[in-house]
Structures are given as structure tokens and as C-alpha cells.
Amino acid sequence: MAPNVLDTNELNEIDTMLMEELPPEAALNGPPQNADHLLLRTLGTVREERHQAVRRRGRITAVTSTFVVAGVLAGGVWLGQGLGVGETADALLQGTSSTGAHLAVQVTDTESGLRLVATVDGMQDGEACWLVVHTKDGRTFTAGSWRAHDGEVTLAGSAMVRAWDVARVSVVDHDRRPLVTAS
Structure with a gap:
């Protein structure tokens, strides 16, 4: 046997070692049978999470705006009452x-x-x-x-x-x- 030539057993061992390192999905021939359903479910989850984030941001903006307007009005009233006081x-x-x-x-x-x-x-x-x-x-x-x-x-x-x-x-x-x- 030549020194650089691998025999069949060695090739099978290398093949087995490589297969053990790959995830099971790599051995599939084509996409999984329920791939369309999985994709639709994933996209639906992403859309719902984005929609919730937008609603949450809207609520936070509304509450913050309300507090800012209330603060400005209260400050205006306070300053308006303060004019002339102490003069x-x-x-x-x-x-x-x-x-x-x-x-x-x-x-x-x-x-x-x-x-x-x-x-x-x-x-x-x-x-x-x-x-x-x-x-x-x-x-x-x-x-x-x-x-x-x-x-x-x-x-x-x-x-x-x-x-x-x-x-x-x-x-x-x-x-x-x-x-x-x-x-």
C-alpha cells in the first residue's frame, strides 16, 4: 500500500466524524414538509411583536406629552401669579x-x-x-x-x-x- 493512500475504513471514520459535527438539519434533502406553515407562523410573530412595540411607544409618547404640557401650564400659572408679588x-x-x-x-x-x-x-x-x-x-x-x-x-x-x-x-x-x- 502507498504511504499517502487512505483505505476505506479510514475514509468511513473521517466521514462519520464529519457527520457527527453537522446538525441534523444538514442531512435533510430539501426543506421540511411544514416549512410554509413555520415561515408564516414566524412572520406572524414578528409582525405582532412589532405592532406591540409601536403601540407601547405611542402610549409612552402620549403620557410624556401630557406631563410636559401639564408642566408648562403649571409653570405658566406659577410665573403669572408671581409677577408683581414682592414688588x-x-x-x-x-x-x-x-x-x-x-x-x-x-x-x-x-x-x-x-x-x-x-x-x-x-x-x-x-x-x-x-x-x-x-x-x-x-x-x-x-x-x-x-x-x-x-x-x-x-x-x-x-x-x-x-x-x-x-x-x-x-x-x-x-x-x-x-x-x-x-x-
Whole structure:
């Protein structure tokens, strides 16, 4: 016998080993007899699972949307009720300078700080002006700025200070010299 030639017994052993490794479905000649029924049942299961997932997603979206709308409405009501709460007009400060400039400031204390409405008259045309709030302990806060013109100017400003802490309000020039002060 030649050294590279396998005998029939060896071939049968190799064939048996290969057959043991293959699943039983590989030995079938053609598809199983109930293949159409199995395919239809599988496709039906897939369709039903997909349909359930879509319905579940729809329910989750509806519930989430309901909560978002309810939250927005509740927040709007809360904010709407909060407007004006805690706002009190604490003082009207007035002052006149030696040059004839007039300053009147309505000071309103709000929950978030101080709101000012200042009416200024008699500033030199083209003058750069700053509205400055001075506190009782010496701190200063710039509440607004503008370029003056002939006639009366009304402007709004704000500062992070409470109304009871305001000592005076001034209009100052570019060099921070007071032009007119209201107290």
C-alpha cells in the first residue's frame, strides 16, 4: 500500500466524524414538509411583536406629552401669579444740581433686586452719563448709561441691592464726577 493512500475504513471514520459535527438539519434533502406553515407562523410573530412595540411607544409618547404640557401650564400659572408679588415702590428720590440739572428716581424693590425709573433733565448735550446707586455702606452699582441730549430723558435700570440699603442715586459723567444726586 502507498504511504499517502487512505483505505476505506479510514475514509468511513473521517466521514462519520464529519457527520457527527453537522446538525441534523444538514442531512435533510430539501426543506421540511411544514416549512410554509413555520415561515408564516414566524412572520406572524414578528409582525405582532412589532405592532406591540409601536403601540407601547405611542402610549409612552402620549403620557410624556401630557406631563410636559401639564408642566408648562403649571409653570405658566406659577410665573403669572408671581409677577408683581414682592414688588413695592419704596421711594421717590429727587435732587437738583447747582447747574440746574434735575433728577427724579422711582425706586422699586423686587424679589431679584432693585428696579429704577429715572427722569433726568438739564444735562449737557452729548454728555456720557451713568446712573449709579450708592448704598449706605459705601458700595456703588451702575444701573444704566446713556448719552444725554437736550430735554428730559426717562430711563429704566436695575441693581443687585435692596431698596432699604439705598443711600442716594447719582448721575455721573465719564470721569465719575457727580452731575446731579437724588436722595
